[in-house]
Amino acid sequence: MSALVVDRCAPGASVQDGGRVGWRRYGIATAGAMDRLALAVANALVGNPADAAAVELTLAGARFRVVGGPVLVAASGPGVVLTVDGRTLAPGVSARAEDGDLLELSAMRGGVYGYLAVAGGVDLRPEMGSRAFHLRSGIGGAMLTPGMRLPVAGGALAPLALDRVPDHATGPIRFMPGPQDDWFSPESLELLAGADWQVDARSDRMGRFLAGPRLIPRAGSMVSDGVLPGSIQVPPDGQPIVLMRDCQTTGGYPKLATVISADLDRLAQLPAGARFRLAPVDRAGAVSAAQRLAQTIAALNPRPAGAIDTVRLLSANLIDGVVDARGDLDQA
Amino acid sequence: MSAPPRVLPCGDAAISVDFGNVIDLAVNGRVMALDRALAADPVPGVVETVPTYRALMILFDPLATDVEALCAHVLDLATHDAAEPAAPRRWRVPVAYGGAQGEDLDDIAAFAGLTPPAFVEAHAAPVYTVMMIGFMPGFSYLGGLDPRLARPRRDTPRARVPASSVSIGGAQTAIGSVAGPSGWHLIGRTPALPFVLHRDPVFLFGAGDEIVFAPISDAEWRSLSSAAADGAQVAERIA
Numbered sequence: 001m002s003a004l005v006v007d008r009c010a011p012g013a014s015v016q017d018g019g020r021v022g023w024r025r026y027g028i029a030t031a032g033a034m035d036r037l038a039l040a041v042a043n044a045l046v047g048n049p050a051d052a053a054a055v056e057l058t059l060a061g062a063r064f065r066v067v068g069g070p071v072l073v074a075a076s077g078p079g080v081v082l083t084v085d086g087r088t089l090a091p092g093v094s095a096r097a098e099d100g101d102l103l104e105l106s107a108m109r110g111g112v113y114g115y116l117a118v119a120g121g122v123d124l125r126p127e128m129g130s131r132a133f134h135l136r137s138g139i140g141g142a143m144l145t146p147g148m149r150l151p152v153a154g155g156a157l158a159p160l161a162l163d164r165v166p167d168h169a170t171g172p173i174r175f176m177p178g179p180q181d182d183w184f185s186p187e188s189l190e191l192l193a194g195a196d197w198q199v200d201a202r203s204d205r206m207g208r209f210l211a212g213p214r215l216i217p218r219a220g221s222m223v224s225d226g227v228l229p230g231s232i233q234v235p236p237d238g239q240p241i242v243l244m245r246d247c248q249t250t251g252g253y254p255k256l257a258t259v260i261s262a263d264l265d266r267l268a269q270l271p272a273g274a275r276f277r278l279a280p281v282d283r284a285g286a287v288s289a290a291q292r293l294a295q296t297i298a299a300l301n302p303r304p305a306g307a308i309d310t311v312r313l314l315s316a317n318l319i320d321g322v323v324d325a326r327g328d329l330d331q332a
Numbered sequence: 333m334s335a336p337p338r339v340l341p342c343g344d345a346a347i348s349v350d351f352g353n354v355i356d357l358a359v360n361g362r363v364m365a366l367d368r369a370l371a372a373d374p375v376p377g378v379v380e381t382v383p384t385y386r387a388l389m390i391l392f393d394p395l396a397t398d399v400e401a402l403c404a405h406v407l408d409l410a411t412h413d414a415a416e417p418a419a420p421r422r423w424r425v426p427v428a429y430g431g432a433q434g435e436d437l438d439d440i441a442a443f444a445g446l447t448p449p450a451f452v453e454a455h456a457a458p459v460y461t462v463m464m465i466g467f468m469p470g471f472s473y474l475g476g477l478d479p480r481l482a483r484p485r486r487d488t489p490r491a492r493v494p495a496s497s498v499s500i501g502g503a504q505t506a507i508g509s510v511a512g513p514s515g516w517h518l519i520g521r522t523p524a525l526p527f528v529l530h531r532d533p534v535f536l537f538g539a540g541d542e543i544v545f546a547p548i549s550d551a552e553w554r555s556l557s558s559a560a561a562d563g564a565q566v567a568e569r570i571a
Contacts, residue, residue, distance in 0.1 A: 226389025250466030
């Protein structure tokens with residue numbers, strides 16, 4: 001069986017898939033890829049289902065050596081460039097890597113999370129139905145360290161190509177008010193939607209810390225209830241935290257609003273320091289956004305790669321495909 | 333008929349059915365009753381539910397769920413109480429109190445104005461209810477603590493407390509499962525393993541279960557711990 005051996009990596013590199021479903025009642029986080037669309041793109045390019053287990057990188061690049069036989073590989077994510085045995089791939093193309101080849105992934109540019117998919121997926125033993133690694137509990141997958149061996153399930157070896165790598169939606173990150181908007185002054189939702197927000201450097205897979213105006217919840221003690229990725233919880237200091245894929249299952253801070261499921265991927269890709277806006281949306285708008293994202297993923301249908309794909313200009317990599325919510329800020 | 337809960341939106345993929353901002357066994361009982369009723373009479377699209385002290389979170393696939401029908405269904409279930417509440421599971425959980433297994437026992441007993449043996453007796457007297465699991469995998473928040481034993485959390489949390497710790501934080505007591513950070517007072521440790529990956533069941537305790545504690549000696553803790561490590565079930569299901 002072929003495998004990838006980690007030659008070089010930075011903290012925050014882990015194995016992720018579509019996440020762990022059905023265990024939140026026992027305090028088990030869903031985890032899973034921070035950018036489901038980017039995971040789906042890399043997986044499609046190696047013939048995998050959208051949520052197969054892949055390597056997720058955080059900001060920094062990584063290097064792997066292929067051992068035990070050839071494997072079909074592809075990368076995705078903001079500005080990520082994959083080099084296979086010295087050959088640089090254009091975005092939206094997979095490549096056959098031979099036994100002994102080095103795979104080099106560049107650092108992210110204009111985003112946070114990148115993916116390396118292998119045909120058949122990373123073949124670690126699932127834990128509670130998923131290979132997604134959850135840092136706080138240590139459950140699932142793996143946190144990558146140099147020397148670690150990641151078994152590859154294996155599959156087809158013929159390279160594939162997408163004519164177009166889909167981008168995230170643009171515009172403000174959308175939220176639905178609630179569940180605890182009644183713990184805040186009526187102006188708080190307007191402030192949430194009207195202010196410029198900045199991603200704080202403390203952000204990680206558990207939460208996006210937002211810097212901006214203070215949203216003070218009313219005094220009093222809130223008894224814990226359920227939280228989920230997207231919950232905008234506000235601690236007493238008034239600085240909101242959007243909970244992300246690795247978040248806990250329960251919490252005692254009031255939650256002013258909830259980021260809609262379709263916008264979690266692009267929120268995850270906003271790097272520390274990025275400025276962005278939030279905007280309210282009703283349920284119908286949130287559901288159509290979820291529909292569009294699902295359709296985009298379902299429409300990933302790569303064709304066999306031809307000679308033209310292997311000579312596509314590297315300059316294609318210089319086109320920044322990441323969501324830039326600042327564009328909308330400028331228009332506002 | 334009971335007063336209807338509030339159904340609160342949690343984005344496009346969840347709702348929270350909220351019974352009130354209190355820690356109360358009767359309120360928590362309504363959460364658990366709704367969770368059971370919904371499991372018995374499911375709605376298409378629902379992915380999972382998370383019962384907490386005061387609310388039931390229902391997570392669903394926004395592309396496969398009629399949210400209005402789901403809300404109407406849960407309000408109907410919540411206002412028409414089941415005639416016969418299901419009998420909860422009850423566990424007898426051995427605990428070694430104090431000493432190396434519960435280093436804060438003497439201190440918290442002094443805070444309560446009790447001798448350590450009297451404190452242990454009071455802690456092991458009630459039938460507790462698992463009101464919520466959260467914070468860490470399998471961390472079980474128990475309702476039913478004798479109010480005399482309550483104490484605000486430590487000013488400085490510990491970075492790491494052992495797995496299977498029994499602790500008190502404010503008016504709550506809890507059984508931990510995995511090692512992790514905690515600001516609660518450590519009063520004992522059970523040799524039982526509430527959470528073991530690849531075991532069936534993965535988790536011993538579920539929300540709504542009842543727990544009684546049985547004090548054991550340090551020597552018993554050691555022998556039961558090695559039995560548990562070999563796969564023995566040392567927490568006994570008694571109902």
